[in-house]
Amino acid sequence: MLAGPVLDAAPRLLGATFTHGGVTVRLTEVEAYAGAEDPGSHAHRGMTQRTAVMFGPPGRLYVYFTYGMHFCCNVVCGPEGEASALLLRAGEVVDGVELARSRRPGSSDRDLARGPGRLCKAMGIERSDNGLDLAEHLQLAPRAGDVSAGPRVGLRLAAERPWRFWVTGDPTVSRYVAAKPRPTRSG
DNA sequence: GTGGGGATTTACT
DNA sequence: GTAAATCCCCACA
Numbered sequence: 001m002l003a004g005p006v007l008d009a010a011p012r013l014l015g016a017t018f019t020h021g022g023v024t025v026r027l028t029e030v031e032a033y034a035g036a037e038d039p040g041s042h043a044h045r046g047m048t049q050r051t052a053v054m055f056g057p058p059g060r061l062y063v064y065f066t067y068g069m070h071f072c073c074n075v076v077c078g079p080e081g082e083a084s085a086l087l088l089r090a091g092e093v094v095d096g097v098e099l100a101r102s103r104r105p106g107s108s109d110r111d112l113a114r115g116p117g118r119l120c121k122a123m124g125i126e127r128s129d130n131g132l133d134l135a136e137h138l139q140l141a142p143r144a145g146d147v148s149a150g151p152r153v154g155l156r157l158a159a160e161r162p163w164r165f166w167v168t169g170d171p172t173v174s175r176y177v178a179a180k181p182r183p184t185r186s187g
Numbered sequence: 188g189t190g191g192g193g194a195t196t197t198a199c200t
Numbered sequence: 201g202t203a204a205a206t207c208c209c210c211a212c213a
Contacts, residue, residue, distance in 0.1 A: 031194070040194075042209095050209060067195050068206025074194085087194055117195050127208095154194050188213085200202080 006032045006084040009077040010165040013086055015143025017094065018134075021124030024095035025113050026141075028170040031087040031152050032163035035078060040158040043083035053131045054083040061132040063125060070117030073125050075134060089116045089153070089164070092172040099124075115174045145169060 010030050018025050033041040033054075042064065047055045053062045054076055062074040062085050078084025091113045093100045100112045100122040113119040120126070146168040152159045153174070166173040 033194075042194080045210080048210070064194080065208055066193055068193090068208075070195050072194060089194085115195070121196095152194075156193090159194095190212090191210095193207105193209090196205090198202105198204085 005079070005082075006034050006077045006086060007163065010086055010163075011143075011147045012140060013075065013138075014147055014165060014167050015141050015145075017139045017141055018088065018091065018123075019095070019137050019139070020129070022096045022099045023093060023123045025091035025119065025123065026094050027088060027091045029088075029090035029164070029166040029173045031089050032165070033074070033085050033087065034163070035083045038158065038161075040152060040155040040161070041083070041085075043085075047083070051083065054085050055081055056131070059134050059138075061125075061129055061134055061137075063120070063127060063130040063132075065127060066117075071120040071126055072116040073120050073129070075138070087116060088119055090114050090166070090172050090174045091119055092170070093122060110171055114172050143167065 010032050013027055013030050016027050018027055036043050036046060038044060043051050043054045053060055057080045058076050060076045062076055063071055065071055074085035074087045076085045093112045104112055104122050112122045148166055148168045149162045150164050151162060152164050
């Protein structure tokens with residue numbers, strides 16, 4: 001049961017607070033990536049320089065760059081060598097709101113960290129934070145509300161696995177958008 | 188050394 | 201709702 005530990009950790013992370021760059025966020029949405037066996041995970045093709053952090057010990061931050069302009073961050077949750085992690089998809093800014101606003105001008109408070117790329121931007125997370133030890137950044141807390149589960153977002157492989165978890169009814173949870181097929185540039 | 192794809196967001200219609 | 205923006209990473213030769 002490789003997926004076991006990650007899927008178990010997901011509900012516990014919801015409601016927890018994550019502090020970085022002077023901003024504190026209450027996590028409302030996460031997404032599980034369960035090791036090398038998971039076709040949707042970056043770790044699927046084995047350890048590379050980029051995914052090395054995922055294969056390392058739990059409790060560290062895995063940051064990656066995507067679509068040429070956005071960072072996304074994960075919390076490594078599985079034991080060392082398993083490469084399981086939870087993508088932090090959304091949260092509510094509960095402290096450092098002004099700093100978050102300055103990083104995301106034009107955004108409403110509700111949208112400050114509503115989405116993985118937005119969350120990283122609001123918190124000032126970037127490539128240099130890859131591998132960061134989260135021991136003093138993550139604070140588990142009692143969760144207000146129930147947890148829902150559903151399909152993952154944005155993936156073209158194994159997206160149907162119900163490994164996205166969110167706080168039921170929370171307004172800062174991102175809207176589900178199915179992966180869009182990309183047109184080939186060859187035409 | 189080169190080519191193709193990606194765990195997204197934003198602006199415009 | 202649809203389209204565009206844009207760097208990095210990985211696989212192959």
